[in-house]
Amino acid sequence: MSEQSAMALGLQGCPICTKVGPVECTSCEICGARLHAGWSNSIQRTWAWLITSVVLYLPANFLPIMYTRFLGKETENTILGGVVSLWTHGSYPIAIIIFVASVFVPLGKILVLGWLCLSIQLGSTFAVTQKTKLYRVTEFVGRWSMIDVFVVGILVALIQLGNVMSILPGMAALAFAAMVVTTMLAAIVFDPRLLWMSAEWDDLK
Amino acid sequence: MATWGRGVLIMASAKPSQMVCHECDLLIGVPLLEPGEKAFCPRCNFLLAANRRNAQDKIFAFAVAALLFLALANAFPFLGFSAQGQERTVTLLQCVAILITENFPSLAAIVFALIIAIPAIFLLGVIYFSSSLALSRRLPATEITLRWMLWLLPWSMAEIFLIGILVSFIKIVAMADVALGLSFWSYVFFSVCITVVVMHLDKRELWRGVRALPNE
Numbered sequence: 409m410s411e412q413s414a415m416a417l418g419l420q421g422c423p424i425c426t427k428v429g430p431v432e433c434t435s436c437e438i439c440g441a442r443l444h445a446g447w448s449n450s451i452q453r454t455w456a457w458l459i460t461s462v463v464l465y466l467p468a469n470f471l472p473i474m475y476t477r478f479l480g481k482e483t484e485n486t487i488l489g490g491v492v493s494l495w496t497h498g499s500y501p502i503a504i505i506i507f508v509a510s511v512f513v514p515l516g517k518i519l520v521l522g523w524l525c526l527s528i529q530l531g532s533t534f535a536v537t538q539k540t541k542l543y544r545v546t547e548f549v550g551r552w553s554m555i556d557v558f559v560v561g562i563l564v565a566l567i568q569l570g571n572v573m574s575i576l577p578g579m580a581a582l583a584f585a586a587m588v589v590t591t592m593l594a595a596i597v598f599d600p601r602l603l604w605m606s607a608e609w610d611d612l613k
Numbered sequence: 614m615a616t617w618g619r620g621v622l623i624m625a626s627a628k629p630s631q632m633v634c635h636e637c638d639l640l641i642g643v644p645l646l647e648p649g650e651k652a653f654c655p656r657c658n659f660l661l662a663a664n665r666r667n668a669q670d671k672i673f674a675f676a677v678a679a680l681l682f683l684a685l686a687n688a689f690p691f692l693g694f695s696a697q698g699q700e701r702t703v704t705l706l707q708c709v710a711i712l713i714t715e716n717f718p719s720l721a722a723i724v725f726a727l728i729i730a731i732p733a734i735f736l737l738g739v740i741y742f743s744s745s746l747a748l749s750r751r752l753p754a755t756e757i758t759l760r761w762m763l764w765l766l767p768w769s770m771a772e773i774f775l776i777g778i779l780v781s782f783i784k785i786v787a788m789a790d791v792a793l794g795l796s797f798w799s800y801v802f803f804s805v806c807i808t809v810v811v812m813h814l815d816k817r818e819l820w821r822g823v824r825a826l827p828n829e
Contacts, residue, residue: 414633414640421633424763425820426662428631428640439760439820494784502783505776540638541657551767554727558770558777561724563784564715565708566694566701566791573696573788577712582720589723592767600638 413537415604420444431601450599451525457594458525461518464587469511472578474560480571487511487556487580510556510584517546517591521598528602536603543603547595550588557585632817634659646818668813669822673743675813679806680736683729685799692778693792694785705729705796727770732807735769738762739810742823751826759823763816771804 414420420431424441435442444450472484485493487510494503520542527539560581567575632643632652636659643652646664654661665671686705693702703711709729712721738758745755782791 412640413638415638417640419633419640421635423635424760424816426632426817427820428633438824439756441760441764490784497787499783502780506780537638541636544636544638551770552773552776554770554773555777555780557720557724558728558774559781559784561708561712561720562692562778562781565703565711566692566781567785567789568701568711569696569699572699577715577717577720582717585720585723 413540413604415540415601416536420601431604444599444601450597450602451528453597454521454525454594454599457590457597458518458521461514461587461590461594464583464590465514465518468514468580468584468587471580471583473556473580473584474563474578475576477571477574477576479573484578487584490556506556506559509553513549513553514587514591517550517595520546521591521594524598524603528605539603540600543595543598543600550592550595553588553591554585557581557588632661634661645821662817663812663815664818665813665815668815668818669743669746672739672810672813673747675806675809676736676739676743679803679810680733680740682799682803682806683733683736686796686803687729689796689799690794691796691800692794694789695792696789702792702794705800727768728774731765732769732771732803735762735765736807736810738765739814742819745826746819746822749826751828755823755826759819763814766811769807771800771807775801775804 414428415431418431419428420433420443421428422436422439422441422443425436425439427436427438429437433443469487471486473487473490474485476483476485487506491503491507491511494506524539524543527534560577563575564577567573630642630644631640633640634654634657637654637657639654639656641655641661643661646652646662648664648666648668651663652661653659689704690702691705691708693700695701706729709721709725712718712724739762741752742755742759742762745752778797785791
């Protein structure tokens with residue numbers, strides 16, 4: 409046993425000060441930070457934030473994120489429409505960045521966290537180490553989804569030439585920003601030690 | 614909890630130099646590092662700890678510099694744009710204010726918090742706890758400040774905002790000319806400085822330093 413997973417040993421590292429302590433601690437003995445075990449009903453909380461994210465994901469993707477007014481003519485732009493138009497204009501790298509940040513990452517994050525919650529509730533012991541790693545990845549990448557919200561903010565501020573050329577924000581921008589925040593919160597309240605707990609429960613059966 | 618009996622037994626033997634890889638959850642002993650040394654996870658290559666040279670001084674200096682650049686970024690024109698013979702110049706705060714006038718005050722609040730307010734609070738906090746360390750005196754609430762600043766870190770999105778600006782340029786460049794104002798470059802330098810600060814924050818070293826401060 410040269411390579412041991414901390415959670416398999418009932419240990420966790422404090423994300424704020426790196427102190428290693430038992431997983432059942434709700435707050436760190438060194439720095440007092442709230443640890444994952446400090447969230448009661450972690451699964452229910454994660455589900456609550458995830459369901460909120462899904463509810464926000466739909467308007468974020470189907471309503472216009474901004475309106476472009478060009479020579480008096482107004483067109484609606486959705487997130488996916490923006491990706492497609494960047495792609496057809498030949499800006500492949502940017503189209504890929506926006507697609508990954510705005511479509512793939514939020515959806516992937518919701519699916520991964522949902523799957524992790526379900527597998528805990530079903531008492532699955534499959535690939536626990538990999539699942540823990542997957543959770544850390546979702547925790548890390550979530551904030552990068554904010555790019556599109558900032559793009560809307562900049563375009564709206566900059567392009568204000570009345571009827572000649574203006575860009576106005578759409579409801580999807582707010583829904584999307586709120587969704588990024590709720591998926592980040594879902595990842596914060598999720599308790600990865602529960603992945604290992606259901607594995608241990610299985611050992612007892 | 615009976616299920617954790619195994620864990621509790623091992624916990625008793627947990628050594629102070631042990632760390633858990635935040636990426637792959639490997640439990641590993643990491644000795645205290647000499648200045649200039651870094652420790653990577655042997656399983657997934659994640660940076661576990663880095664004791665960079667003169668970290669304390671650099672954190673303080675770059676945090677002050679970042680704060681000054683952020684102030685400058687609010688003082689001059691940020692971006693300019695011209696098309697069809699018309700021109701428009703905006704400041705950084707106007708990017709936020711326009712969202713309020715377009716009836717999205719909550720979106721304006723989110724953007725303002727992520728690109729200006731949270732980074733500013735983070736930098737002030739960093740300056741505060743590094744002053745504590747530099748003076749070797751426990752200023753009031755040093756530990757709470759350090760904990761909150763480390764917690765706040767993922768919500769400071771200066772570098773993401775910069776990528777957003779880049780993407781916006783690529784969207785506009787076909788139909789209009791874009792001018793970069795003095796404030797834009799200030800924001801770039803601010804973003805670089807805050808990244809240097811974050812790079813030099815070693816959680817374990819910081820807590821060791823703060824806990825070693827004399828009680829007054």
